Amino acid sequence: MAKLFVVLLDDNRLKKLEGSGLEKQVSKLFGGALNAFNLEVSDEHAQKILEEFSTARIDSRGAITDVPIAFNRVVFDEIAKKKSLGPEVMEGVFARLDEIKEAAAKESEYLPAPDIEV
Amino acid sequence: MSIRIERPEPHGGRLIDRVVTDPAAGKKLAKGAAVFDIKPTLDENGVPVRNVYREIMSTCYGFFSPVEGSMKQAEVERILKERRLLNDWVFPYPLVFDVSEEDHKKLGVTPGDRVLLRLKGKPFAILDVEEVYRIDQEELAHKTFGTPENNPEVVKEAFNKKHPGWVIYKSLNPVIYAGKYKIINEPKLRPPFDRFWFPPKKSREEFDKRGWRTVIVHQTRNVPHVGHEFLMKNAAYTGDLEPCHGILVNAVIGVKRKGDYPDEAIVEGHEAVNLGGYIKPERHLVTILLWDMRYGNPLESMLHGIVRQNMGCTHHMFGRDHAAVGEYYDMFATQILWGKGIPSFGFPAPLTDVPYGLKIRPQNMLEFWYCPKCGEIAYSGNCNHSKEKQKFSGSFIRGMVSEGVFPPPVIFRPEVYKVAVKWWKHYNYPFVTPKYLIEREKELEIDLADMDI
Numbered sequence: 215m216a217k218l219f220v221v222l223l224d225d226n227r228l229k230k231l232e233g234s235g236l237e238k239q240v241s242k243l244f245g246g247a248l249n250a251f252n253l254e255v256s257d258e259h260a261q262k263i264l265e266e267f268s269t270a271r272i273d274s275r276g277a278i279t280d281v282p283i284a285f286n287r288v289v290f291d292e293i294a295k296k297k298s299l300g301p302e303v304m305e306g307v308f309a310r311l312d313e314i315k316e317a318a319a320k321e322s323e324y325l326p327a328p329d330i331e332v
Numbered sequence: 333m334s335i336r337i338e339r340p341e342p343h344g345g346r347l348i349d350r351v352v353t354d355p356a357a358g359k360k361l362a363k364g365a366a367v368f369d370i371k372p373t374l375d376e377n378g379v380p381v382r383n384v385y386r387e388i389m390s391t392c393y394g395f396f397s398p399v400e401g402s403m404k405q406a407e408v409e410r411i412l413k414e415r416r417l418l419n420d421w422v423f424p425y426p427l428v429f430d431v432s433e434e435d436h437k438k439l440g441v442t443p444g445d446r447v448l449l450r451l452k453g454k455p456f457a458i459l460d461v462e463e464v465y466r467i468d469q470e471e472l473a474h475k476t477f478g479t480p481e482n483n484p485e486v487v488k489e490a491f492n493k494k495h496p497g498w499v500i501y502k503s504l505n506p507v508i509y510a511g512k513y514k515i516i517n518e519p520k521l522r523p524p525f526d527r528f529w530f531p532p533k534k535s536r537e538e539f540d541k542r543g544w545r546t547v548i549v550h551q552t553r554n555v556p557h558v559g560h561e562f563l564m565k566n567a568a569y570t571g572d573l574e575p576c577h578g579i580l581v582n583a584v585i586g587v588k589r590k591g592d593y594p595d596e597a598i599v600e601g602h603e604a605v606n607l608g609g610y611i612k613p614e615r616h617l618v619t620i621l622l623w624d625m626r627y628g629n630p631l632e633s634m635l636h637g638i639v640r641q642n643m644g645c646t647h648h649m650f651g652r653d654h655a656a657v658g659e660y661y662d663m664f665a666t667q668i669l670w671g672k673g674i675p676s677f678g679f680p681a682p683l684t685d686v687p688y689g690l691k692i693r694p695q696n697m698l699e700f701w702y703c704p705k706c707g708e709i710a711y712s713g714n715c716n717h718s719k720e721k722q723k724f725s726g727s728f729i730r731g732m733v734s735e736g737v738f739p740p741p742v743i744f745r746p747e748v749y750k751v752a753v754k755w756w757k758h759y760n761y762p763f764v765t766p767k768y769l770i771e772r773e774k775e776l777e778i779d780l781a782d783m784d785i
Contacts, residue, residue, distance in 0.1 A: 220728065222737050243722055244702050247740030269591065271727065279727035280591065283734050323767060324760050328736040332754040 217260040218277040221290055223249040234297040251299060253289070259304045266311060267318075282318035283325065337546055337572040339539070340691035342642045344398025344421045347532050351392050351515045355783060358516030362455055362785045365448035366439050368431070370456070372773045373503050376493075379766050380773040382500045386586050386622035387427050388449070388457050389778070392515045393531035395621060395639045401512035402429035405465045412475040414678030415634070420688040422679075423638065424631040426476060428467070429459055429513075430505040436464075441509060448516075454780040455517045463510040473501035477628055477660070483676040486630060486665035495660060496589055497626030519778035525585060528599050530619040535580070536644040538617065544578035546571045548647040548695060549640040551655065552583050553625060555593045555601035555752050557744050559724030561610055562700045562709045567649040568615075570695050579616045580645055582636075585777060586624035588764045589657065591730065595772075597755040597762075601748045608747035619643070622777060629656040630674060633666040634683060634690075641692040649695045670694035700724065702742060709742070733762050 223231075223240060228249065231237060240249050255263070260278055264270050269280045285307070292306035293299060307314070352358040372380040390396050398421055403411070407418045408426040417423045431439070441447060447459045477498055478487040491498040521529045530538055539547060548571075550564045568576045581602045585595045593601070599618055606616040621639055626632055632655035633648075640648055654666035662668065671694070673679040673686070683690050702722040703710040715721065724743070732739055739749055756762040 220731075222732055222735060224737055242704075244740055244742045245704055245707065247742050273725045273727045275723050275725055275728070277725065277728065279725065279731055281731075286731065286735060323765055325734060325756075325762060326736070327753055327756040327760070327762070328738065330738065330750065330753060332750045332757065 215276070216257060217255045217272055218275065219253040219255050219289065220277055221251040221253055221286070221293065223251065227290060227294075230294050234294070236293070236297060236299065239299060251293065253293070253299055253303065255304060256301060259301070259308075262308065266315075282314060283321055284314045284317035287317075288314055335572050337646050337693070339536070339545065339547075339644050339646060340641050342394070342397045342532065343638045343690065344419070346397065347394040347642060348391065348397040348400055349394055349533065350400060350513060351518060353518050355517065355781070358455070358518075359783060359785055361458055361514065361516050362448045362783075365446040365458060366441055367448045367450060368435065368439060369450045369453070373430075373500060373505075375499050375503050377766075380769050381496065381503055381587055382624040383587070383773060383776065384429055385451050385456065385776065385778075386624055388513045388515065389519070389622045390639075391427070392457065392513055393533075394642055395532060396427070396635075397532070397638075397642050399423065399427060402459065402508065402510045403427055404463045404510040405508070407510075408467075408472075412472075415631075416678065416688065422634065422683065422686065422689050424628065424634040425626060426472065426501075428504070428508045428510070430467075431507050431509065432505040433507060435505075436507040447509065448785065449513075451778075451780060452776065455783045455785055456519070456780055457513050457515045457517075459509055459511050459513055461509045461511045465508050465510070466506050467504065467508055469502050469504050469506065472504070473498045476501050476626075477631070478677065483674070485674050485676055486662045486668060487660065488662060489658070489660045491660055495627065495658060497628050497632075500624060500626060517780050517783050519780055521778055522775070524596055524600055525620055525777045528583070528603075528618050528620045530617070530643070532642040532644065535619060539578065539644050542578060542614070542617075546576040546647065547578040547580050547645045548576040548649060549580045549582055549636075549643075549645040550649055551636050552581055552598065552602065553588065553592060553655075554726065555597050555744075556605055556748060557724050557726075557729055558709060558742060559700045561605055561745070562711075563649065563651065563697060564616075565611060566700070566711060567647075567695050567697055570647055576647060577615070579611060580640070580643065581616070581618045582640060582643070583618065583620050584623050584625050585620045586622060587769060587773075588625070589627075590764055590766065592764045593752065593762070594755050594759060594764060594768060595777075596758075597752050600751045600755070604747040604751050605745065608745050610745055625655065627655055627657040629654055629661040630665040630669040630677070633669060637670075637683065637690045637692050637694075641690055645692055647693045647695050649697050651697050652699060667694075667696040671696060730763065
């Protein structure tokens, strides 16, 4: 069964999608408190993600999680670039695996904290 | 028959208290003893996976009553066979003080000797050695958690080096000193842990002060999202003639998995739930247990039951995949243990119905999710909108946090999220990393005063 990859959409990302036609496919989560795409991932692609990233796993919703942040970022880039939620998105992501892994190596010890008052 | 539920006796009948509070008396006990510096247990990559000092603390302060020290070989064997101590009380895990062959040779300890255990270079505790024996670490690791062949009711996969609890036992040193511990230099808990330190004697006194007769406990190793908050609030409706008077959060503090939240964020995140007024502080108390989690699902739940009964709690909430990692156990293994028993672990009946069993009452809960159709955070036992439901997946939330997306209040209370970010800024990372583990194992959760022996 195909798996799911949830791509969170903040205001900045939604702006980049304006006019792409993808706006209609935005899912509202938690009573509209969160916007996201539910990207369908084939079993073959899901397997490749699990093989490439040791932290990746499939959670109780059938969603692929615990991938590097760089992976999430590139998935969104590819969606915006291809203006699609089809399988070509993951193909574009796989073509950039080296770039993702290089960024992921840096993020394993450091992630910039959000600039909010605590 | 009265329906009033009274506070249970400690497991084993009395609280163990093996802490010497008079420094002069402590010094006297340590004089002439062989000296050993406690070291963390490391995995094959040199990353800390456990520190025996936490077991000494939890033993001496009575969390593990009636256990008084490092277990003898016969006791370990009995636990592995039927999960009972030599005095018949149920107990899930072997707890041992292990040293390497090299250290053993240097120390030259034999039964009858006393060892002074130093921590961070200072006197901490003594161990009166009654027996010295050796273990086969891999065999101990397998037997501790069970196997699909021997425990088919609940064990689904053979344990291996991906399981953090299995790694702890596999990484032990081969020589075991069995005997009773005594803390001779009373430790001071470091901030922020100091304000959450309620060992059993103190927690029982605190419950008296607050007028809590019934108390339900929430086990945690997480910064609480709103699903956790609703679990606590709703589970607490159980009780006897009225809902439970108190909700006790007991956070497990110790070595965690990479990707878990830092301990400081966990305790302060739970505290933020009551400081933010989501549960009144008068009804909600955050506490800690020093323990390097074994992630043993039903076995871990037994330990949790023992610890929290000793703390004076009347009820314990248990969810799906309790204290679990991976798919080694059936996701309802804990609820099976407390609901009908697991014969292959020595329990043909629920833990509360066997001789020398537990008195704390299980509250087996399903999960909470957000349901857009109900328009609320719904209990999965009620809400029939399984297509529409939106789960509070820990991984999903971790992903959102890592991406720096400010979570909506229906997922994380802002006060709780800000605590997570506070510690993120402190450690430059929102979750546990090998670097965090190594640094934390140097500082630990306690400080000790100088003591010349």
